[in-house]
Amino acid sequence: MTPLPMLPPGLFVTGTDTGVGKTVATAAIACAQAAAGRRVAVLKAAQTGVSAGQPGDADFALAALGTVQPAALACPRRYAAPAAPLVAAWAEGTQVEIGPIAEAYAALAREHELVLVEGAGGLLVPLAAGWSMADLARYLRLPLVVTARPTLGTLNHTLLTLEAARARGLVVLGLVLVGWRDTDDVATLTNPGLLVELGRVPLLGVLPWDPALSTERGQLGGLHEWCRAALAPLLGGRFDAAAFLAACAARVPRPIERLLAPHAHRASARPGVGDGTPGLA
Ligand SMILES: Nc1ncnc2c1ncn2[C@@H]1O[C@H](COP(=O)(O)OP(=O)(O)OP(=O)(O)O)[C@@H](O)[C@H]1O
Ligand SMILES: [Mg+2]
Helix, strand or coil, rough: CCCCCCCEEEEEEEEEECCHHHHHHHHCCCCHHHHHHCCCCEEECCCCCCCHHHCCCCHHHEEEEHCCCCHHHCCCCCCCCCCCCCHHHEEEEEEEECCHHHHHHHHHHHHCCCCEEECCCCCCCEECCCEHHHHHHHHCCCCCEECCCCCCHHHHHHHHHHHHHHHHHCEEEEEEEEECCCCHHHHHHHHHHHHHEEEECCHHHHHHHHCCCCCCCCEECCHCCCCCCCCHHHHHHCCCHHHHHHHHHHCCCCCCCHCCCCCCCCCHHHHCCCCCCCCCC
């Protein structure tokens, strides 16, 4: 068997927003890694929006993996209100404690080769007083996998997330786009290349839109069939980012390199950059 690329012992799966596909990406990475022979655990740092007995995000990933973990380790903190953990805990008259989350991570890390920690919402969502998701990732010393939508609106959300992560000293391992559909939409087709260039980030996967998949209903769809094709070798798959980007570029009307070349358009497209525009250095 070919040796697997080196991955850290844990990854923090964050996203540009709630509902972007963190759970699906976590489950896909877990399955690709397990298929490549690694012992994988999952941890939902704090689950909100679930009532007692209702399955949460970690249950979806565990069902995909076909393994069980004690609930106290898979999801040490659960709250009923569909809100940021800080707020959902407050609504129940309590606070999220970081200790049990860190202890669950440490316990899982002792028994597994890879622990995937899913955040709640996006990177700056408050977890507890003085703690954001970014603070938790830094405390656990985990590099980030940033999940994002592939469609219109993702450029700003993703670039802001990358900038915020780096400003806090976090390592960004790469980007995973979730819910790719075959399209002729010029925004969607140029988003992956622009994110790689402007975000200076490797594209570690593009997960297809799978109509048979639903995290709410616990339906895995074809996740086991597509997870390895959709994820880069670093995450246990065989996704070829360069080939994907080239295929996107081939479907847009103009050469995509010209999008980012500063002098490729009329000089007035960038006022002040060597075009003699008065008043701008
Ligand atoms: N590739 C996909 N194909 C089809 N549906 C998807 C796909 N990825 C995500 N979804 C759906 O989109 C919704 C959000 O996905 P998911 O639960 O993974 O997001 P999330 O970022 O984990 O959300 P949360 O912030 O609640 O944890 C769910 O209904 C899920 O079933
Ligand atoms: Mg989730």
